[in-house]
Amino acid sequence: MTNILVCIKRVPDTSGDVQLSEDGMTIDARHLGHTLSAHEECAIAIAAELAASSDGMATALSLGAGDAQEQLRHAVALGCGAAILLEAEPDSFGPADVAQAIAAVVRDRKESGAGFDLILLGTDAADTGDFQVAVRLAYQLNLPVLTGIVTVGIDGDTVTARGTGPDGTEVYELPMPAVIAIQEGGVEPRYPSIPGRMRAKRTEIETLPPAVSPRGSGRVRLTLPPAHPGTVKVLGEDATAAPALVDVLSELGVVSK
Amino acid sequence: MILVLIETDDSGATVTSLETLTFARNLADLGDRPGVEAVVVGPLEAGLRHNLLAQLGEQAVLTVRHATDDQLDQYSAAAWAASVVTSAEAATADLVLAAGTPRGSEIMAHVAARLGTAMAANVVRVEQAEPLVVSRQVMGGAVFEEMRLDGDVNVMTVAGHAVDPKPADSATSPDVLEFSPSLTEADLVTRVVRVEAEERDDTSALSSARVVVGAGRGAGSADGFDDLIELTELLGGVLGASRVVTSLGWRPHAEQVGQTGSRIAPDVYIACGISGAIQHWAGCQGAKTIVAINTDADAPMVTKADYAIIGDLHEIVPAINAELRRRLG
Ligand SMILES: Cc1cc2nc3c(=O)[nH]c(=O)nc-3n(C[C@H](O)[C@H](O)[C@H](O)COP(=O)(O)OP(=O)(O)OC[C@H]3O[C@@H](n4cnc5c(N)ncnc54)[C@H](O)[C@@H]3O)c2cc1C
Numbered sequence: 130m131t132n133i134l135v136c137i138k139r140v141p142d143t144s145g146d147v148q149l150s151e152d153g154m155t156i157d158a159r160h161l162g163h164t165l166s167a168h169e170e171c172a173i174a175i176a177a178e179l180a181a182s183s184d185g186m187a188t189a190l191s192l193g194a195g196d197a198q199e200q201l202r203h204a205v206a207l208g209c210g211a212a213i214l215l216e217a218e219p220d221s222f223g224p225a226d227v228a229q230a231i232a233a234v235v236r237d238r239k240e241s242g243a244g245f246d247l248i249l250l251g252t253d254a255a256d257t258g259d260f261q262v263a264v265r266l267a268y269q270l271n272l273p274v275l276t277g278i279v280t281v282g283i284d285g286d287t288v289t290a291r292g293t294g295p296d297g298t299e300v301y302e303l304p305m306p307a308v309i310a311i312q313e314g315g316v317e318p319r320y321p322s323i324p325g326r327m328r329a330k331r332t333e334i335e336t337l338p339p340a341v342s343p344r345g346s347g348r349v350r351l352t353l354p355p356a357h358p359g360t361v362k363v364l365g366e367d368a369t370a371a372p373a374l375v376d377v378l379s380e381l382g383v384v385s386k
Numbered sequence: 387m388i389l390v391l392i393e394t395d396d397s398g399a400t401v402t403s404l405e406t407l408t409f410a411r412n413l414a415d416l417g418d419r420p421g422v423e424a425v426v427v428g429p430l431e432a433g434l435r436h437n438l439l440a441q442l443g444e445q446a447v448l449t450v451r452h453a454t455d456d457q458l459d460q461y462s463a464a465a466w467a468a469s470v471v472t473s474a475e476a477a478t479a480d481l482v483l484a485a486g487t488p489r490g491s492e493i494m495a496h497v498a499a500r501l502g503t504a505m506a507a508n509v510v511r512v513e514q515a516e517p518l519v520v521s522r523q524v525m526g527g528a529v530f531e532e533m534r535l536d537g538d539v540n541v542m543t544v545a546g547h548a549v550d551p552k553p554a555d556s557a558t559s560p561d562v563l564e565f566s567p568s569l570t571e572a573d574l575v576t577r578v579v580r581v582e583a584e585e586r587d588d589t590s591a592l593s594s595a596r597v598v599v600g601a602g603r604g605a606g607s608a609d610g611f612d613d614l615i616e617l618t619e620l621l622g623g624v625l626g627a628s629r630v631v632t633s634l635g636w637r638p639h640a641e642q643v644g645q646t647g648s649r650i651a652p653d654v655y656i657a658c659g660i661s662g663a664i665q666h667w668a669g670c671q672g673a674k675t676i677v678a679i680n681t682d683a684d685a686p687m688v689t690k691a692d693y694a695i696i697g698d699l700h701e702i703v704p705a706i707n708a709e710l711r712r713r714l715g
Contacts, residue, residue, distance in 0.1 A: 144663050147528045156525065167629075167646045223504070253491070253507070255645070255665075257524050257531075260507045260543075264463075264495035273575045276463070276492045293640070294461065295395070295489070297583035303575060312488075313646045314632075314639035347504055349519055349532040357690045363683075368705035370695045374677065375709045377693055381675055383597050383621055383654050384710065 131185035131283055131305075134245040135176040136231055136266075137169045137204055138219075139197040140256040153350040155220055156256075165200050168251030170318035172311040175281050176249050177208025177319065183283065186210045188245075190234065192227050193219045198334055206321035206329035215339040222339075223346035224257075228265035230339035235270055245306060247288060252276045252310040257346070263310035274308040275301055279315025291315065388414050388422045389479035390447075391470055393489060394430070398437035401594075401651070402485035404551035406544045407445040409509075410483050411554060416515040419480070421446065424560070425473040427453045427466045439560065446554035448561070451476065455566045462577040463489075467496030469567040474501070474539065476565075481518075486543035494543050503537035510548040526645040527668035546649045547672035592641065597623030598652045600643060600670065601631055604659015604680065604699050608636040613703040614658060620710040626650060626670075628660045644669035658699045662687025679703065 141147075142162040150157045165173075173189065180187040189204035191197045192215040201212035215230050222230070231248075238244055253260040260276070267274030278290040283305070290301045290309055321329070364373040378384045388410045392403045399407075410422045424447045430438065442450055453469035470493060474482050482497055484490035486508045498505035506522050510530070513519040518535045523545050535542070592598065599618040605611055611625075618625045626643040627636070643650055645665040655673035660666060662678070662685055670676070678691035679699050688694045695702050 141525070143525045143528045144665070147525060147664075149529070156529065225504070252488075255526060258508055258526070259505075260491040261495040261498065261505055264492070265499045268496075268499040271572075273464075273572065275576055276495070277488045291582075293488075294578070294581060297581050299461065299578045300580045300582060301576060302579050314642070317633075347506070347533040347535060349534050351524070352521070352530045352532065354528075354530060359689050361678075361689060361691050361694050363694050363696060365695055365697075367695075367697045368701045370697075371702065371705035371709045374693065374695060374706055375713060377677070378621070378654065379713075381654055383623075384713065385622070 131183040131246045133176045133180050133187045134248045135172050136190050136250040138254050139163050139193050139200045149351050166251045166255040167313045171313050171316050172249040173204050173207050174316045174319045201334055202329040205332045206325040207319045212334045214334050214336045216336050217339050222343045224259040224261040225265050226343035227262050229341045231266050232269035233340035248308045250310045252312045263308050267308040272308050273303050276310040277312045278309050387477045387479045388481045389474050389477050390424050391484035392424050392426045398441045402546050406483050406485045408551045409544045409549050421448045423449045423477045425451045427469045428458045443557045443559050444553040446558050450560045450562045452564050453567050454564050460578045463492045463496050464573040464576050465569050466493050468573050470497050471500050472567045482541045484543050486545045491543050494541050498541040501539050503539050505541040506533050507543050508545040509542045510545050526665045528664040591624050592648045595624035596653045597621045598626045598650050598655050600626040600657040600660050602628040602660030603630040616707050628666050657687050660687050661685045
């Protein structure tokens with residue numbers, strides 16, 4: 130029975146045009162959808178699979194505003210058995226604050242006899258790209274940590290994790306409990322089933338205040354990059370443009386005899 | 387003092403580490419810092435060591451701290467971070483930097499946690515030296531965040547291509563200090579136990595290629611890649627793909643370019659049937675010249691490209707291949 134915590138974050142879907150709030154401190158997300166980071170979709174898939182194969186349980190956790198319930202319900206629809214919302218204004222939390230808040234929950238569960246064997250997160254969030262919550266959480270809890278992991282297997286008390294390194298696939302073997310940050314690429318994200326969606330609707334989301342007073346992220350303001358000058362040279366509209374392109378490639382020195 | 391973690395490849399320091407050194411040198415010039423030191427972790431074969439020291443000298447590095455210990459032969463982020471922290475203390479560094487690669491980011495996160503200080507990931511610019519304010523990429527590169535770093539020691543990673551790696555006006559011949567960091571059991575428990583070298587997982591070819599041919603949803607299906615592969619081969623390049631292509635299973639994830647794939651910096655990127663969403667752009671914006679082949683003249687990839695052909699890649703790419711074959715004889 131493996132008890133897994135999977136930590137996820139509601140992020141603005143920046144596939145569309147991004148605008149900033151008037152004070153430049155946040156993304157104006159009124160016209161954007163919200164989503165989960167790609168890495169965390171994979172973390173949920175791994176958590177749900179490992180829990181199901183060991184008769185265990187995956188619990189999803191998010192630190193965020195009330196609307197992060199949407200992402201937690203999505204995680205339940207994908208196979209998590211429970212969900213915890215640490216309700217807070219996420220922009221006032223830096224990565225060290227988030228790690229501390231999650232660590233408090235993990236310690237609390239351990240004391241009540243329902244400790245986690247494995248804590249999964251995304252390697253970095255799609256919005257802030259901080260790359261730190263998993264590592265800081267592990268230091269808070271005195272646990273081993275890996276990042277950039279794409280597949281996870283469990284055998285007894287040992288977890289085997291694979292990630293991509295400069296020379297190929299790197300294999301790690303760790304004792305549990307451990308913190309593992311997942312990166313997209315090793316597993317397919319799941320799609321919610323109809324029973325999953327029904328369960329997600331019914332599931333009560335445990336809502337708690339985070340047990341920290343945040344020190345913040347050091348954000349001074351957000352800015353948008355300058356608009357791209359748009360000086361594209363169109364070489365043509367069909368296959369007859371091929372010689373012109375080969376001329377360009379030759380000039381750039383990438384066509385060699 | 388500023389301390390920079392150096393990652394190595396077959397030729398010496400990686401390009402992104404050289405960029406980070408240039409960034410650090412510029413930063414040292416802004417403030418009252420005496421200069422830049424470097425830390426290298428793990429075994430260095432003689433030829434590599436020679437090249438590396440020459441490159442670090444060109445970057446005016448004052449001292450190279452080299453952590454050597456049998457226990458560092460296999461990568462472990464915690465053990466590498468312990469080596470960096472030991473070096474930072476010995477150098478009395480107030481800034482510790484690495485390239486924003488997966489490994490650089492992982493090690494710096496450990497360093498920041500060990501030093502109990504803030505870390506700014508993916509920094510592109512220094513806005514202000516005192517107190518230190520940097521700009522970093524967030525939202526996959528769609529937005530910059532100005533962030534204040536006011537710890538006694540600050541940690542950051544530098545985004546790829548934030549600066550060009552330039553040699554210093556006058557080179558140094560750095561002192562090399564070998565040391566063996568004191569490592570605990572906990573630092574070694576996260577050691578790599580083995581490496582399975584599989585071609586399919588090799589993303590380094592993509593990051594270092596001079597020519598990348600990118601394929602997006604416009605390829606149409608898993609069977610739609612023959613002409614794109616031929617184009618890649620004719621140009622001696624490497625094939626890249628958008629996330630749609632890898633999620634649909636048309637190509638392996640190792641070929642994905644973008645925020646959650648590889649960041650590339652080729653001389654030429656030929657993006658075929660790729661819309662150029664911000665998360666893809668995050669990975670390819672380091673290309674010197676971008677060519678877009680797309681049916682949609684208004685696709686972001688086209689408007690941001692240097693050259694474009696508007697039309698169906700399945701007609702255009704075979705014509706390019708034919709022309710290349712003709713010219714190459
Ligand atoms: C958190 C997150 C992380 C992400 N990470 C990445 C990432 O790392 N890499 C990445 O690529 N994406 C990433 N994405 C996805 C990204 O937002 C886009 O969805 C994706 O890049 C689109 O891929 P595409 O351009 O191939 O497909 P589409 O957006 O569908 O575009 C296809 C393009 O092909 C053109 N086209 C169609 N048929 C033809 C034809 N016959 N000939 C020529 N042109 C044709 C169309 O005009 C269109 O421009 C991420 C998204 C999120 C939310």
